[in-house]
Structures are given as C-alpha cells and as structure tokens.
Amino acid sequence: xxxIEISVVKSDKELMQFIKMQWxxxxxxxxxxxxxxxxxxxxxxxxxxxxFKHAEAEYFLAKKDGRIVGRIAAIKNNLHNSxxxxxxGFFGFFESINDQQVANMLLDSAxxxxxxxxxxxxxxxxxxxxxxxxxxxxxxxxxxxxxxxTYNPQYYIQLCENxxxxxxxxxxxxxxxxxxxxxxxxxxxxxxxxxxxxxIKITHLDMKxxxxxxxxxxxxxxxxxxxxxxxxxxxxxEIDAMAKDLKPLVEPKIVLFGEINGELVGFALVMxxxxxxxxxxxGKLFPFGFIKLLTxxxxxxxxxxxxxxxxxxxxxxxxxxxxxxxxxxxxxxIGIYLGEASWILEDNxxxxxxxxxxxxxxxxxxxxxxxxxxx
Numbered sequence: 351x352x353x354i355e356i357s358v359v360k361s362d363k364e365l366m367q368f369i370k371m372q373w374x375x376x377x378x379x380x381x382x383x384x385x386x387x388x389x390x391x392x393x394x395x396x397x398x399x400x401x402f403k404h405a406e407a408e409y410f411l412a413k414k415d416g417r418i419v420g421r422i423a424a425i426k427n428n429l430h431n432s433x434x435x436x437x438x439g440f441f442g443f444f445e446s447i448n449d450q451q452v453a454n455m456l457l458d459s460a461x462x463x464x465x466x467x468x469x470x471x472x473x474x475x476x477x478x479x480x481x482x483x484x485x486x487x488x489x490x491x492x493x494x495x496x497x498x499x500t501y502n503p504q505y506y507i508q509l510c511e512n513x514x515x516x517x518x519x520x521x522x523x524x525x526x527x528x529x530x531x532x533x534x535x536x537x538x539x540x541x542x543x544x545x546x547x548x549x550i551k552i553t554h555l556d557m558k559x560x561x562x563x564x565x566x567x568x569x570x571x572x573x574x575x576x577x578x579x580x581x582x583x584x585x586x587x588e589i590d591a592m593a594k595d596l597k598p599l600v601e602p603k604i605v606l607f608g609e610i611n612g613e614l615v616g617f618a619l620v621m622x623x624x625x626x627x628x629x630x631x632x633g634k635l636f637p638f639g640f641i642k643l644l645t646x647x648x649x650x651x652x653x654x655x656x657x658x659x660x661x662x663x664x665x666x667x668x669x670x671x672x673x674x675x676x677x678x679x680x681x682x683x684i685g686i687y688l689g690e691a692s693w694i695l696e697d698n699x700x701x702x703x704x705x706x707x708x709x710x711x712x713x714x715x716x717x718x719x720x721x722x723x724x725x
C-alpha cells in the first residue's frame with residue numbers, strides 16, 4: 351500500500367509547489383481557469399496580504415509515492431470570531447486527487463491545527479475568507495467560473511461529505527441576459543416608482559478621484575453587508591489592497607454609487623469577466639499576459655455583479671431595482687449583454703427576490719460545509 355505523507359509548507363519553494371499543484375489536478379478539466387501565479391503568491395503571503403494582520407494559517411501538502419497529490423490551508427480568522435462571537439476555524443485552498451484517504455489526511459491535518467488554536471468548528475472552503483473566493487461548486491460544472499469565483503471537480507463533494515461535512519449554507523449564482531431582464535414588467539415598474547419617489551442619483555466611478563471614491567466604498571461595504579451570515583468586515587488596509595489589485599481591471603462605467611439628497615446610500619461593484627482572458631494565460635501575466643489584457647478586453651462578453659449593497663436605513667424601498675436597471679443599461683452601452691450576480695446567500699430573501707425580478711436563471715450553486723471538531 352502506498353504511503354501518504356503530509357508536510358507543512360515552510361519555504362518559498364514549497365509555497366510555489368502548493369500553488370502549482372492545481373495544474374496536475376485540472377489538466378483534463380476544460381472549464382478550469384488557472385489563477386495568476388503572482389496573485390496567488392500575494393494572497394497566500396503572510397507578510398504581504400493584510401488579511402493576516404487579523405488571521406493566521408498553516409499550509410499543508412500531501413505526497414503519495416513522492417508525488418504531490420493534494421493540499422489544504424487551515425485558517426483561523428480572528429476578526430470573524432470576534433465579529434460573530436464564536437470559535438470557527440476554516441479550511442481552504444483544498445485540492446486532492448480522487449482518493450478519500452488523501453483527502454481525509456489533509457482534512458485531519460487542518461482539523462488538528464485548528465483544535466490546537468482553540469476552534470470548535472471547521473468551515474469552508476474559504477480562500478481564505480468570505481471576502482475572497484468562497485464555497486465549493488456543487489452544481490453547474492459545465493461552464494467556466496466568472497471572475498473571482500471557484501471551480502472544482504465534482505468528486506470533491508463526496509470527499510467532503512464522506513469525511514463528515516454537512517451543509518452550512520448554499521450560495522447561488524444567477525445568470526442574467528439583457529433581453530430577459532428588460533422584458534420584466536415588474537422590474538421596469540419598480541424601477542420607475544423607486545426612482546421617482548426616492549430621487550436617487552446614480553453616478554459611476556471617477557478614476558481621477560480614485561482614492562476619494564474608495565472612501566465611499568469603505569463607508570457602504572461594512573454597513574450594508576453587516577447583517578449577512580458569515581460576514582466579516584474588511585479592514586481599511588484590506589480594501590486598499592483589493593482596490594490596488596482591481597484598479598487596472600476596473601471598467602469605471604459599471605462601478606456605481608447611489609445618492610439621495612447628497613447622501614451616499616448604495617454601491618455596486620460590477621467587473622468584466624477577465625477569466626475569459628486569464629484562461630489562455632495559464633497563470634502567467636508576463637511577458638505577454640499584460641498585452642493580452644489590453645488587446646483582448648473587447649472579446650469579453652460577460653460581467654459579474656460582485657457586490658450590490660444598500661445601507662440599512664434605505665433598504666426595502668425598491669432602490670435595488672434602480673441599481674439593477676442601471677447596471678444592465680450601462681453594461682449594454684459597453685457591449686456586455688450577459689452577466690452573473692454572485693454570490694447570493696440562499697436565505698437572502700431580498701437579493702434572491704431581486705434576481706427573480708430580473709428573470710435571472712439560478713445556474714450555479716456553491717456550498718459552505720461545516721463540521722463540529724471539538725470532542
């Protein structure tokens with residue numbers, strides 16, 4: 351019987367092995383989009399990623415017959431636990447060959463580390479938190495993931511559930527088609543009534559005042575999403591780092607702010623689906639990837655609504671319908687007629703109702719798993 355060895359990532363070389371082992375798992379998966387290696391290094395760096403100012407992690411590799419066959423990260427997010435007053439630990443960046451023993455040993459390693467850190471539950475996958483790539487794809491395997499969404503082999507469901515994980519929460523992704531959205535009489539009627547009653551003014555991102563605009567994002571983000579299950583506030587430093595990474599990819603016309611009587615009430619971050627370009631770059635931005643980003647941008651046919659939030663005092667006034675219409679119309683102005691709204695918690699009634707209002711199709715499901723680990 352082959353021996354399986356689990357080791358802790360300790361060197362830069364091993365971290366690169368941790369990152370690159372995905373290529374061996376996904377070599378036969380045509381819908382997988384390779385991550386940019388330089389972005390993964392930054393995300394996993396405990397010195398460069400501001401996430402680790404309030405979190406800690408350990409990375410593990412699995413070897414079988416001398417070959418790397420799996421990986422996992424064990425993550426303790428102290429900001430999550432202080433926000434929710436719990437002791438949840440997370441696993442993330444999980445990859446494994448279709449071998450239950452390999453998966454079990456990886457998950458055991460993460461569980462043991464989290465127990466030592468005082469956690470009583472293990473939840474995930476989180477890469478590394480709910481503010482990053484989140485959830486295991488459990489439905490919708492016949493399509494590429496949109497920007498910053500996950501993809502995984504279908505057998506991961508069995509590996510996790512055979513280990514003892516059970517569903518904590520499902521996350522939905524909705525497909526939006528321009529013609530279907532605009533054919534919704536309820537949406538059109540709601541849009542007209544809400545816009546007239548509220549006097550809301552929608553503006554788009556001003557790149558010349560980027561830092562000032564970023565302060566508006568900070569104000570809305572942590573206020574609008576605070577009530578959501580599993581929410582973890584982004585620190586100012588995390589938002590600054592995220593903005594720096596996304597700035598070269600931002601299409602200002604579809605990053606929207608809503609104001610009523612000069613008061614900021616909502617924000618929508620919509621991004622072009624650069625995964626349609628990243629797929630052919632095979633993880634490498636240089637030497638030619640950056641040129642691809644510039645020259646092939648016009649080939650992008652999808653956008654993703656990453657966040658859409660209304661601050662609590664202005665919710666349930668139909669303002670979301672104003673944002674929906676503005677997004678659809680402004681995307682059409684730049685030649686984008688397909689979109690994804692993701693991810694949306696299964697029990698977020700307002701957002702799921704809004705998706706149905708747009709005649710959207712729930713076409714992918716991601717799952718957050720959970721396991722009690724305290725004996």
